[in-house]
Amino acid sequence: MTDLTRRRALFSGAALLSGSCLAALAVPARASAEPVVMADAPLLPAIRLTAALNRPHQDLSGAWAYSKDLYKTGWSTLMDWKPNRGNQRFSDVDVAAEEARDRYALFEYDMQNAPRMALPGAWNAALPQLRYYDGLIWFQRTFLVSPKPGERVLLRFEAVNYVTQVFVNGKTAGAHEGGFTPFTLDVTGLVRDGVNQVTLGVDSSHTDQSVPPRVTDWDIYGGVTRPVRLFVVPDTFIDDLYIRYTPEGRILAEARLMGPASAGSDVTLSLPALKLMARGRTDETGTAHFDLKAPRGLKLWTPESPTLYEVTVTAGTDSLSDRVGLRTIAVKGHQILLNGKPVFLRGICLHEEEFGSNPARNMTEPASRALLTEVKHGLNGNFVRLSHYPHSEVTTRLADEMGLLVWSEIPVYWAVAFGDARALTTARRMMAENILRDRNRASIIIWSVGNETPKTEARNHFMGTLADDAKRLDPSRLTSAALLVNKTKVDGVLHATIDDPMVDKLDILSANTYTAWYGNDRLEDVPAIKWSAPVDKPLIFSEFGADALAGFHAPDRRKFSEEFQADFYRATLANAATVPILAGLSPWILKDFQTPRREHPVYQNGWNRKGLLSETGARKQAFAVLAEWYSQRAI
Known part of the structure; x- marks a missing residue:
């Protein structure tokens, strides 16, 4: 040497x-x-x-x-x-x-x-x-x-x-x-x-x-x-495994081999805890297909009981194991059904930043667990929107383990070049990479195709293509997008209409609403807002929130005070209780996060302060407001 x-x-x-x-x-x-x-x-x-x-x-x-x-x-x-x-x-x-x-x-x-x-x-x-x-x-x-x-x-x-x-x-x-x-x-x-x-x-x-x-x-x-x-893997190795549970009580799986011996090879699938084993043979694409009847002892994955099963695939000299949950997700009218039963999504949005004053987006298992624990046990939540891009696999696997339903999205955000073929190709590739990585995660129930995007023909084609891709790659999950809302005032009452052309393409309608934070409306206007949509589908309030600097208290309950943020949550939650098609919430946001757009020298200094927690984890007044509301909804 x-x-x-x-x-x-x-x-x-x-x-x-x-x-x-x-x-x-x-x-x-x-x-x-x-x-x-x-x-x-x-x-x-x-x-x-x-x-x-x-x-x-x-x-x-x-x-x-x-x-x-x-x-x-x-x-x-x-x-x-x-x-x-x-x-x-x-x-x-x-x-x-x-x-x-x-x-x-x-x-x-x-x-x-x-x-x-x-x-x-x-x-x-x-x-x-x-x-x-x-x-x-x-x-x-x-x-x-x-x-x-x-x-x-x-x-x-x-x-x-x-x-x-x-x-x-x-x-x-x-x-x-x-x-x-x-x-x-x-x-x-x-x-x-x-x-x-x-x-x-x-x-x-x-x-x-x-x-x-x-x-x-x-x-x-x-x-x-x-x-x-x-x-270091064998010349021919197991490249992909996709497994899911159907409403008919079947366990379906595909195992894909890659390499010179991928076609015509024997493949074994086993779930030891369920006493299931099956043998298959790959086709010309290197894929072996399995269709098994689920045993009576199968425990379906839920947030309350997030049961995971070891699954192993072997082919030649290669072996691949994973821990998966089995469950179904569907919509019926304005309800979201988990394992055939209605579920209300008690959630929060989350950026991929660890607690601390100088986050590096190094999402270790302890860092991710600290955040998700605040959602699950602090807020009494069962749902998290991973904004505005795919988060670490560490996080999605922890959601499986801890019992949190997940909205996963790619960063089709604001003013993407919707008419540009290259941008569409990039987004489609991102969608595929995200789905192929995580489609065995029982926690993930929604693939999102966009956030706060303008209503244009080019955008409709762009996001519609992504929604179609999601269904082709993973028909077992739902699709959504965080949409903008058309608001008008009639006889002094605000009317919020979800008139986006994407509503026909998506399984779930989702709306971002910041009434009384942005714009000229006041908190007094919020509880009476009337919501409507042209289709009978579930609605999620995918974002709502107000900035508050942790520790700042104002007798007049002004903006950026903890008091205003708490009042904002009370008003919006009062409105949420009146919306019959509402199937869930993911307010903006769990924790204060960094952004160069937010530079108020007193309250922001490079931080978006809409978190219910400060960047170091201090709870603001609104945290307790949402936690109590979710506690009541969980009963």
């Missing part, structure tokens, strides 16, 4: 794994750092790696070298020339050694001697000078792997925001667009026996065609916000 190899091994902190070269499936080696155009990428991910958390893997969390590149010289230089050798941060080169060997060598980076950043975690929280950094940063580390015949090596990224290009040993491995969904790359043909280098070019900036668009009302959060993992 050379001195360079030893130094890189120490840099990686990685354990030795096995892997292999698989020439037939290798990624083409390219040295270019030009951003990959994603428009031509397939809508469905080439590799799904469902339940990846349950597979043996090497976690690449820890210290990564990083190098800021605001002007993107690692992608292009003056006049859009390709980057020269001195700017290619992805190159497989020891810069210090090259400089020592050749006094004329010119490098404007040195990744081996660059500063380190702990990943996962948004760079905005790493250093004060990166708080509002929005652009390109390069990350690099090494890992150890020893390829073996009959195996392949996969790199999986749970979330990197926003556009990512991946290099292994100086060669392009792949690229991805989207900050909240996973992607997996086959790097078998790029790795070597021993120390390997992985480099990421991560660009957090958004364009007019990105999803979400340039302007949002949450924080930038650039970087690697969820774990990076290295997997």
Whole structure:
């Protein structure tokens, strides 16, 4: 082992794994750092790696070298020339050694001697000078792997925001667009026996065609916000498992293999606790189908009794296990039915930020549990809207375990370029990646296709396409979107009409309402609001809320005081009690969250203060108001 190899091994902190070269499936080696155009990428991910958390893997969390590149010289230089050798941060080169060997060598980076950043975690929280950094940063580390015949090596990224290009040993491995969904790359043909280098070019900036668009009302959060993992799997491996329960009492499942022996292979499915085992054979697509009669002893998943069953799939030398809940979800008129029985959704919205004054969107199991515990046991809730993008798989799996129903959405938010084909392709890919990751989570009952979007023909086609995609990929769940409401005043009474063209496409109507916070209406107007819709479907108040700075009290109960927020909740909940089609609530929001849009120097300072909890977890007066209302609804 050379001195360079030893130094890189120490840099990686990685354990030795096995892997292999698989020439037939290798990624083409390219040295270019030009951003990959994603428009031509397939809508469905080439590799799904469902339940990846349950597979043996090497976690690449820890210290990564990083190098800021605001002007993107690692992608292009003056006049859009390709980057020269001195700017290619992805190159497989020891810069210090090259400089020592050749006094004329010119490098404007040195990744081996660059500063380190702990990943996962948004760079905005790493250093004060990166708080509002929005652009390109390069990350690099090494890992150890020893390829073996009959195996392949996969790199999986749970979330990197926003556009990512991946290099292994100086060669392009792949690229991805989207900050909240996973992607997996086959790097078998790029790795070597021993120390390997992985480099990421991560660009957090958004364009007019990105999803979400340039302007949002949450924080930038650039970087690697969820774990990076290295997997070694058999040449032919179990890539996907989809299992669900039907109203007819059947357990349906599909297992998908990937690899040269995927077609015509034997597959076994077992649920030991239910004493179920079935054997199948894959078709030409590599998919085996199962249809089993559920035994009498089956316990359906509910928020009150979130029963999970171990399910295992085996095929060849590969095995995959997961813990799943079995239940049904449907609508009937204005009711939502869980396992055939009406359920009222007692919920709250949630951004993916951990408690603390400097959140890094590092959603560990303890961080996520702390938030969901406030929903389940603090607010007496049974439902959470994960806003405004797919949250960590840690969170959705905890919702399964804790018994919380979940609304999951992609960031089709505000002014997305609805008429742009590239933006639609990006959104469709995000929807597919989100559903394929989480469609075995019993907690998830709603796939949402948008939030507060304008009513235009282009938008209707855009979101309608996403709703159709959701039904094709997962017909066992419901669809919705947070819609804008048309409000008029008749004889002094506010009338709220959900006249959105999307109502015919969606299973559930959802409305965001901020009457008496935004606009000229007063709290006295809120309890009497009359709600109507052109179809008989369930309605969710998907957002409502008012800002309050924790600890600020005002005798006149003015805005931004805890008293005003509590009064706002009392008025809106009084109105909610009068709406016959209402099937649930998800007020805005559980916890104060960061956003550059909110800069009142006294009350906000870069925080949206609509949380019922402060950023550090202090409960405001409105928390108790909602908790008591939910307690009564739970009886």
